[in-house]
Amino acid sequence: MNQLAVLPVAGLPEVAAGDDLAELIAKCGGFEDGDVVVVTSKIVSKAEGRLVRADDREAAIDAETVRVVARRGGVRIVENRNGLVMAAAGVDASNTPAGTVLLLPEDPDRSARTLRAALQRLTGRRLAVLVTDTFGRPWRNGLTDVAIGAAGLRVLEDHRGRRDSHGNELAMTVTATADELAAAADLVKGKATGTPVAVVRGLADAVTEEDGPGAAALVRPAAEDLFRLGTSEAVREAVTLRRTVRSFTDEPVDPGAVRRAVAAAVTAPAPHHTTPWRFVLVESAAVRTELLDAMLAAWRRDLAGLDGWSEEKIARRTARGEVLRGAPYLVVPCLVMDGSHSYPDARRAAAEREMFVVAAGAGVQNLLVALAGEGYGSAWVSSTMFCRDTVREVLDLPPGWDPMGAVAVGRPAAPAPARAPRGIEGFVEVR
Known part of the structure; x- marks a missing residue:
């Protein structure tokens, strides 16, 4: 049975645009082969210069949104350009200067790959990297961290075809390993401790030589999503x-x-x-x-x-x-x-x-x-x-x-051609 240790990486300074994030993390942490380095997306975004001027947060959300999934009052659950379904497209106005917002990394998987390569070079260790963000979940109260970027980790563990302890064949079970590690790491990172990086140790078998498909593999294809939209x-x-x-x-x-x-x-x-x-x-x-x-x-x-x-x-x-x-x-x-x-x-x-x-x-x-x-x-x-x-x-x-x-x-023999947008002008009279 694997024994896991979740260790905070303490002492990181405030991160700013242009900082060498890998060097900052390498200086503050101790690493072993097979470690999974879990990094909060906020500091990745800051290092990549994703802090932008935006007096209107709603306009910033619009710019990051591909599709509105559900809306209730002022709350919007949307899909962003990376296929992530989340509140407000991940646009964050907390812990940022007035008149600014922090956007998610432009390509979280690319960010994870870049950070992994640099950390492995600096530490000489075989590592995996997760970039995480905080999500709400359908049907469940409370927030948890999930992986939005990944490199060097089997993000999914497919148990289909295996048998349980009673000999029953598993037909549906695919474990989201990356999300489980992201949530575990958040227990020592936390939101108020100022510790944006943690190391999960003890799961070396899940760390791969190649970068792998990344967290994109965790995004459910639209055709398989039974809950794609709000009511x-x-x-x-x-x-x-x-x-x-x-x-x-x-x-x-x-x-x-x-x-x-x-x-x-x-x-x-x-x-x-x-x-x-x-x-x-x-x-x-x-x-x-x-x-x-x-x-x-x-x-x-x-x-x-x-x-x-x-x-x-x-x-x-x-x-x-x-x-x-x-x-x-x-x-x-x-x-x-x-x-x-x-x-x-x-x-x-x-x-x-x-x-x-x-x-x-x-x-x-x-x-x-x-x-x-x-x-x-x-x-x-x-x-x-x-x-x-x-x-x-x-x-x-x-x-x-x-x-x-x-x-x-x-069943339609062919997809229907795209319908041209039709406004209500010409169909409405207001008295």
């Missing part, structure tokens, strides 16, 4: 990601995902405490084909009797529905007027129906956004509204169910 940010991103998809892969759609989307759909607002939505899930390929063939025949019959509608024009118009045929799953949202009020005049009766139509649209929007959150593309096509009797007949729907289009669902 309001996730809603906004899902709304933005909800794009009309017209080409799908053959991958089957998870019926459970669609049902979760329907559960979101039926939370939409509706008049008179009603539930004016019904969702027909067309999961059978045979039923989809029967429905689309019947709809196409109905469209052709209707259009063929109209002046100016040539066979070519009819073919162009009905081809728009091919997006439904190419999807592996269809949802037919229907409007029901159960609970609506009766009025003797046509104007009020029409307005009553409009309220229910708006509620149905809100339900469909919820459905589309929830499907985007599940990773599915969709296209809301109006076709069924033009042949409702045909749709009701094929799907055996009650007479009071009015199909409100059809939603094609599936």
Whole structure:
């Protein structure tokens, strides 16, 4: 069993821009082969000249931010350019002169590699270096130090494929060794003792000859991050990601995902405490084909009797529905007027129906956004509204169910093109 010692490196002077940090640390500490030197990022930043004038800390945070993860009041959790998700992008206004802020090292892994090379040259020892900063953590109160830069250390210990003491194969366990060492070192560094460097001794097996991938290996890829956004940010991103998809892969759609989307759909607002939505899930390929063939025949019959509608024009118009045929799953949202009020005049009766139509649209929007959150593309096509009797007949729907289009669902065959930013100008009038 490894026995670890965590030793403070005392006596470091105040660090300023241009100082040789490795020389300062080497003079103050005693080192052995296999030691891990843990350095608070603040002194790395000071030595690298990352103390900048900034009367507006928020502007400095903006400059360091790549993406806002979550915001509540004046608190922002953001992703910085190194992929670190943290409060205020790591911009620090504590223990700095008035009107200045301290930024994180521009490239913490590069800083760790540079510092390691210099320390090994000065001490003649085989060392690893961690650059650390203080993070909050989801679901846990309190702060702890984590590694934001690393050199010469296996930052992750992969236990997958090994067996525990009961013979069970480990399938998920990957230990963040670098973060564990950063937290341990902070116990002797502390925030108020003025000791920004510590040495962890006793883990020489984790110290490597090469610099290694650095702390960048600790950053979870976006595709694997199930908690990438805060609540309001996730809603906004899902709304933005909800794009009309017209080409799908053959991958089957998870019926459970669609049902979760329907559960979101039926939370939409509706008049008179009603539930004016019904969702027909067309999961059978045979039923989809029967429905689309019947709809196409109905469209052709209707259009063929109209002046100016040539066979070519009819073919162009009905081809728009091919997006439904190419999807592996269809949802037919229907409007029901159960609970609506009766009025003797046509104007009020029409307005009553409009309220229910708006509620149905809100339900469909919820459905589309929830499907985007599940990773599915969709296209809301109006076709069924033009042949409702045909749709009701094929799907055996009650007479009071009015199909409100059809939603094609599936995995997008290709990424949607980037959406140009759209401001609210032109869509808002203030009175």
